[in-house]
Amino acid sequence: MSVKRHYEREFVRTFFTSPTAVEGEDDSAKMVKSAAQLRGMQAPDVWVPDNEDATAPSMRDEGVENIVEVVSEHGADFPGEIHPRVVWHRERPTTRYQGFQQMLEIADPDNGAVEYIDGFVIPEVGDIDDWKKADEFFTIIENEHGLEEGSLSMSVIVESGEAELALGDLREEMGKPSNNLERLFLLVDGEVDYTKDMRAMTPTGELPPWPELRHNTSRGASAAGLIAVDGPYDDIRDVEGYRERMTENRAKGMTGIWSLTPGQVVEANKAPLPPKTGSWLLQVGDREIELESEDGRQRYEGNEVSLEETGDGEYVLRVGGDEQQLDEDELREELLDMTAYVPSMDDIVDSMEEFEAAKEAGKGAIAMTQATTLAIDGVEIDISKDRMWDEATYQAAQxxxxxxxxxxxxxxxxxxxxxxxxxxxxxxxxxxxxx
Amino acid sequence: MSVKRHYEREFVRTFFTSPTAVEGEDDSAKMVKSAAQLRGMQAPDVWVPDNEDATAPSMRDEGVENIVEVVSEHGADFPGEIHPRVVWHRERPTTRYQGFQQMLEIADPDNGAVEYIDGFVIPEVGDIDDWKKADEFFTIIENEHGLEEGSLSMSVIVESGEAELALGDLREEMGKPSNNLERLFLLVDGEVDYTKDMRAMTPTGELPPWPELRHNTSRGASAAGLIAVDGPYDDIRDVEGYRERMTENRAKGMTGIWSLTPGQVVEANKAPLPPKTGSWLLQVGDREIELESEDGRQRYEGNEVSLEETGDGEYVLRVGGDEQQLDEDELREELLDMTAYVPSMDDIVDSMEEFEAAKEAGKGAIAMTQATTLAIDGVEIDISKDRMWDEATYQAAQxxxxxxxxxxxxxxxxxxxxxxxxxxxxxxxxxxxxx
Amino acid sequence: MSVKRHYEREFVRTFFTSPTAVEGEDDSAKMVKSAAQLRGMQAPDVWVPDNEDATAPSMRDEGVENIVEVVSEHGADFPGEIHPRVVWHRERPTTRYQGFQQMLEIADPDNGAVEYIDGFVIPEVGDIDDWKKADEFFTIIENEHGLEEGSLSMSVIVESGEAELALGDLREEMGKPSNNLERLFLLVDGEVDYTKDMRAMTPTGELPPWPELRHNTSRGASAAGLIAVDGPYDDIRDVEGYRERMTENRAKGMTGIWSLTPGQVVEANKAPLPPKTGSWLLQVGDREIELESEDGRQRYEGNEVSLEETGDGEYVLRVGGDEQQLDEDELREELLDMTAYVPSMDDIVDSMEEFEAAKEAGKGAIAMTQATTLAIDGVEIDISKDRMWDEATYQAAQxxxxxxxxxxxxxxxxxxxxxxxxxxxxxxxxxxxxx
Known part of the structure; x- marks a missing residue:
């Protein structure tokens, strides 16, 4: 019913890069070896032995050897897909030819790695004609090595204005008989180089948020049946910030994100999964505060909101600087507007099952109710939120x-x-x- | 002077959908019958008997009959335009053929409804070639039924990444001799299905705001001489939220919005009209607080801002956590920066007339002044805001x-x-x- | 390495317009004469004698004469580039022909001005075919006057939905042999007329922020090797607002901005240059507060954040309504998250030199550290921020x-x-x- 996807997985949560060859270590392949042995939540959906920016230029020949060696040995057991990144640049033919040679070598069946290689990642692409140059090299390599044409998937890093514009052409270009762009898989934003290419500046040097780039990447992926992945989140220490970025991305339809460490992989593998338990949020100004659940009550503990019963069924509600005198119904309305419920996995499954049963019984829409008791400054108020579910709600919730x-x-x-x-x-x- | 529009109305404030056939009612046409009899502010600019999502699939044949019957009877007196929505899907040829059959039947002159039908709404469109398929069906229907070619207008629901991309092609495609896309009328966002198509998720299940989609829809409408309409606002109870959404939309050039109830129609018919009386706003942090007007004074009643006169013409102004010591001129500057005036209909007409007179007298620009007295904690300060009006300001204000x-x-x-x-x-x- | 630029300057900070002929003055050329003699920070990078909106229609013939006279006399000494704006409109052939005639006259070598004219600014352009009409007039003028083809650069004002869409076509169209669009130089947003063209409205009449337009202009410039410039900031009094707008623009890669007065020129010439001294910011809610630097300490003076040492190495940190009990390490982590450093010119040069030396020594990445002492309510805490610099960071910082x-x-x-x-x-x- 949706755009046809040409690859097996429908979602990619994690795109984890590892330097292919590290100078000054006893074993330059140390990082790729340890990455290849990650399992469970620490293992990414897509692992990217990175023979471009993460690896010093002088070490990249050794990087190719390391990829071949490590993937040959560990590839069979690796639980995710494997997509090495090679060098490429829309403005530098020499770099493009190096990228071709790296792929040709890694994909050589005599080296034993290619059966575990799912595709390659091409950085620094330009306009759609540049994407086609890379695609043509894939085709040549497949033919040269007796691999099925189109069997190696191609992912790109969008890190220039030209590449962002190309996202609008994909759907149309992918069908043309003169290319094999159907091999496309991931559209990955690369905000560091994109920022340079756009010549953008911020006072502190932190990256601009680039909401339009992320939207356009996600939309390009949606229109062409591909998967959108956000770029690296540099501040590895800042787990909360990484989570917030992922929440923002998911609201844009961008489910995947780059991970720089196994710790980030764990976070990013878990982030898009619904929570174990539901929770209630109280919206105060621009902030959303998660309420404390206790004995079926949702307790607010802060001091930006206060509530007082003044007798005769009247209440005084203070939010920030504002104060309102309300009767019980008005108070309930006001609190309903201020609260939201984050459903658990269990809740979502329940609602879907309930809607399916209703549909079976010939109903097109049903109301789902979520009820609780709010407790603010010891005053307790029961609230209950209804939401209409129809076919479209059902499918979006899915x-x-x-x-x-x-x-x-x-x-x-x-x-x-x-x-x-x-x-x-x-x-x-x-x-x-x-x- | 602007892009030529091929339809009579220049603006559409309201797009009101009604289920065409409701199961389990004595009269399945009940909803369309009552909608057809709305008048005044309760009647929408565009009424959409909805034979797609609002109507159960099993009821859609009856829905077609109901449309024919109700529009034949009430169409002549209905004060807005009438555009039934039929079924369509970019990925499902069978659904598209059903949509064609529904339109063919509704538009049959023998049924007596078509003279009151202004056009049809096509949901779930894909890329521009998909829009052309729908347009071709309109052309066939017009010829088959002896209607003037191009006389039925076509509105689409933009609810996929492909359709969003198509918005950039309209201007170019509409001129081509091989189609009749000049029949296009409304570009309507459908955020529920769009969210599903983009595979976006939010913790609470509420819809993402999709600012880029709305911008692109509005821009597509502007470039092609069409009208942009935002999708449904589900929380019918939340009038304030609906109004805020419309204010946001108008700042994007999207004047119309979907309405689900006659109550929402009233709100949406009134929202884009200038207010009866002007008002002053005080900007505190990210919030804009409307001041109380009383005897020509604008009184601030909250407790986030406080003002004190300390003698010798010195003042202490506290805003949130910040405190400033200011003399009278500095205070006036500060308050000028914090205030804004929302002009009334009367004010706008006055300013336009004044500018027209000035232009007549050979002046290219004049200053418009808005003065008042602010009262904060009993301290009163006169302020006066100037704004330069030139031809461009005049036209934008128009x-x-x-x-x-x-x-x-x-x-x-x-x-x-x-x-x-x-x-x-x-x-x-x-x-x-x-x- | 980046897209080839066809003009000498890589950046334009300031785009300063002057009315070419003012009615009712002793000397109608007064404004252009004084603008032509600006020097230093008061002189713009690009000066635009404005024979369109800033000049009354009845004065535009005289405006052409004034441009010729003033540029002939002062052009040789003017420190910036000179690009007069002529009339143009995508919907009005007569206006386009007037624009052609104005350019033809100004560029006539017999008039002595053209050797100091770098190009022309074309307002109100439409889709790319409209841009080509203007380009064709440039080509005719160059040939008619024996000037080198392509020597006059063309800048456009993007003030319609069509023109915004054209931004996506530039890279592809500029290479075609049938035009000379390589002469393109500045892409300037014109938000007043754009707002009118999009039929957007705000309650107070102030301009919508149009973030997507600015993104698309900046991206178009990046993809085609051009320079993006934001439109006029009307509230001349509001220097702080002008600065904030420029900071926002730079985060979008839009370095230049329109200036309406020499005072705005000074602000806009200085704004993109790094500060003389570095500073620390404290993030509180959505606000960033610059800390007071004193004896190597960064002192917080507000009352939204408070810090207290409670003995045993425990601290209480209050931010807005939230209160946390923290030990010293937790406190340091929390404050690290809340602070950011704005590097000075000196800091940036230092970091670049340090990274260059490290690269010379074969290192691909180094950590840069920024340390200070925070002082909040008399409690002092040392913090130290590390940032990894690799080649990409280096280039972005550049x-x-x-x-x-x-x-x-x-x-x-x-x-x-x-x-x-x-x-x-x-x-x-x-x-x-x-x-």
Whole structure:
């Protein structure tokens, strides 16, 4: 029903890069070796032995050898896909030819790695004609090495204005008989080089947020049946910031993100999965505060909101600098507007099952209710939120479940952790609902 | 002077959908019958008997009959345009053929409805070639039924990445001799299905804001001489949120919005019209607080801003956590920066008339002044804001007036309510200014 | 390495318009004469004698004469480029022909001005075919007057949805043999007319922020090797607002901005240059507060954040309504997250030199550290921020330095002011680093 995808996985949560050859170590392949042995939540959906920016130019020949050696040995057991990044530049033919040679060598069946290589990542692409040059090299390599044409997938790093514009041409170009662009897989934003290419500056040197780039990447992926992935989040220490970035990205339809460490991989593998338990949010100004759940009550502990009962069923609600005198119904309305519920995996599965049953019984729409008791300054108020579910709501709500099912199907190494997270019962129902 | 529009109305404020056939009611046409009899502010500019998502699939044949019956009977008296929505899907030929059959039946002159039908709404369109398929069906239907080619207008729901990309092609494609895309009328965003198509997720399940989609829809409309309409606002209870959404949309050039109830129609018909009386805003942090007008003074009642006179013409102004010691001129500057004036219909007409007179007298630019007295914690300060008006300012300010005039021309059923809102004198001056 | 630029300057900070002929003055050329004699920080990078909106229609013939006279006399000594704006409109052939005639006259070598004219600014352009019509007139004028084909550069004002869409076509169209669009130079947003064209409205009449337009202009410039310039900032009094707009623009890669007065020119010439001294920011909610530097300590003076030592190495940190009990390490982490450093010109040059030395020594990445002592409510905490610099960071950080070097090369009249701002030593190091 949606645009046809030419690859097996429907979602990619994690794009993890490792330097292919590190200078000054006893074993220059140390980083790729340890990455190749990651499993479970620490293992990415897509692993990228990075023979471009993460590896010093002088070490890249050795990097190619390391990729071949490590993937030959560990590729069979690696739970995710493997897509080495080679060098490329829209403005430098020499670099493009080097990229071709690196791919030709890594994909040589005599070297034993290619059967575990799913594709290559091409950085620094330019306009669509530049993408075609890379695609043509893939085609030549496949023919030269007796591989099926189109069997190596191609992912690109979008890190120039030209490449961003090319995102609008993909759907149209991918069908043409003169190329094999159907091999495209991931569209990955590269904000550091994009910032340089756009000549953008911020006072502190931190990266601009580039919301339009992310939208255009996500839309390009949607229109062409590809997968959108956000670029690296440099501040490895800042787990909260990484999570916020991912939440923002998912609201744009960009489910995947770059990970620089196994710790970031764990965060990014888990982030798009619905939570184990639901929670209530209170919106105060621009902030959303998660309420403390206790004995079925949602307790607000801060001091930006206060609530007082003044007798005769009247209440005084203070939010920031504002104060309102309200009766119980008005108070309930006001609190309804200020609260939101974050459903758990269990809740989503429940709602979907309920809607499916209703549809079976010939109903097109049903109301789903979420009720709780809010407790603010000791005053307790029952609230209950209704939401109409129709076919469209059902299908939109299905996205996290489809993602979960995709993960469950392609990542058996994560089954144990998923069952620990959710319990076996929820996992089983979630794998079956909607099918 | 602007892009030529191929339809009579220049603005559409409201796009109101009704289920065409409701199961389990005595009369399945109940909803369309009551919608067809709406008048005045409760009647939309565009009424959409919805034979797609709002109507259960099993009821859609009956829906077609109901449309024919109700529009034949009530169409002549309905004050807005009538554009039924039929089924369509970019990925499903069977659905497209059903949509064709529905239109063919509704537009059959023997059924008596087509003379009141202004066009059809096509949901779930894909790239521009998909739009052309729908357009071709319109052309066939027009020829088959002896209607003038191009007389049925076509509106689309943009609810996929492909359709969003197509918005950039319209201007170029509409001129081509091989299609009749000049029949295009409304570009309507459909954020529920768009969210699904983009595979976007939010923690609470609420829709992402999609600012880029709305921008691109509005820009596509501007470039091709069409009208941009935002999608449904599900939380019917939340009038304030609906208004905020419309204010945001108008700042993007998207004047119209979907309405799900007659109550929402009233809100959306009134929202783009300038207010009866002007008001002053105080900007505190990210919030804009409307001041209380009283005896020509604008009184601030909150407790986030405080002002104290400390003698010797010195003042202490506290805003949130910040405190400043200021003399009277500095205080006035500071308050000028913090305030903004929302002009009334009367103010806009005044300014336009004044500028027209100045232009007549050979002046290219004049200063318009807005003065008042602010009262904060009992301290009173006179402020006065100047704004330069030149030809460009004049023309930009004209948009709400042009909209008002368009409403006045095409919606006689709203004259009475408009005169109640503004008074007959302001209505008369507003209908004449700028012509 | 980047897209080839066809003009000498790489950056344009300032685009300053002057009315070409003012009615009712003793000397109608008064404004252009005084503009032509601006020097140093008051002189713009690009000066635009404006024979369109800034000049009354009845005065435009005289405006052409004034341009010729003033540029002939003062052009040789003017330190910036000179690009008169003529009339043009995508919907009005007569206006386009007037624009052609104005350019033909101004560029006539017999009039003596053309040797100081760098190009023309074309307002109100439409889709790319409209841009080609203007380009064709340039070509005819060059041939008619024996000027080298392509020697006059063309800048456009993007003030319609069509023109915004054309930004996506430039890279492809500029190479075609049937046009000379390689003459393109500046892409300037014109938000007043754009707002009118998009039929957008805001309650107060102030311009919408149009973030997508600015992104698309900047991206179009990046992809086609051009320079993006933001439109006029009307509120001349509001220097702080003008600065904030420029900071926002630079984060979008839009370095230049329109200036309406020599005062705005000074602000806009200085704004993209790194500061003389570094500073620390404290992020509180959505606000960034610059800390007071004193004896190597960064002192917070507000009352939204408070810090108290409670003994046993425990601290209480209050931010807005939130309160946290933290030990010293947790406190340091929290404050690290809340602070950011704005590097000075000197800091940037230092970091670049350090990275260059490391690269020379075979290192691909180094950590740069910024340390200070925060003082909040008398409690002092040492913090130290590390940032990894690799080749990509280095190149991104280089943008302000490249801009500085570009300014230094092309604006000798600003050398003295630059040396006063930074000191001769920093200026010298900044002109040499990275080459």
């Amino acid at each position: 996205t996290p479940i489809t993602l979960f099912q995709d993960v469950y199907e392609h990542r058996p190494d994560q089954h144990e952790e998923l069952e620990e997270m959710y319990g076996a019962d929820v996992v089983e129902r979630a794998t079956n609902v909607g099918n | 948009t709400p007036i042009t909209l008002f005039q368009d409403v006045y021309e095409h919606r006689p059923d709203q004259h009475e309510e408009l005169e109640e809102m503004y008074g007959a004198d302001v209505v008369e001056r507003a209908t004449n200014v700028g012509n | 943008t302000p330095i490249t801009l500085f070097q570009d300014v230094y090369e092309h604006r000798p009249d600003q050398h003295e002011e630059l040396e006063e701002m930074y000191g001769a030593d920093v200026v010298e190091r900044a002109t040499n680093v990275g080459n």
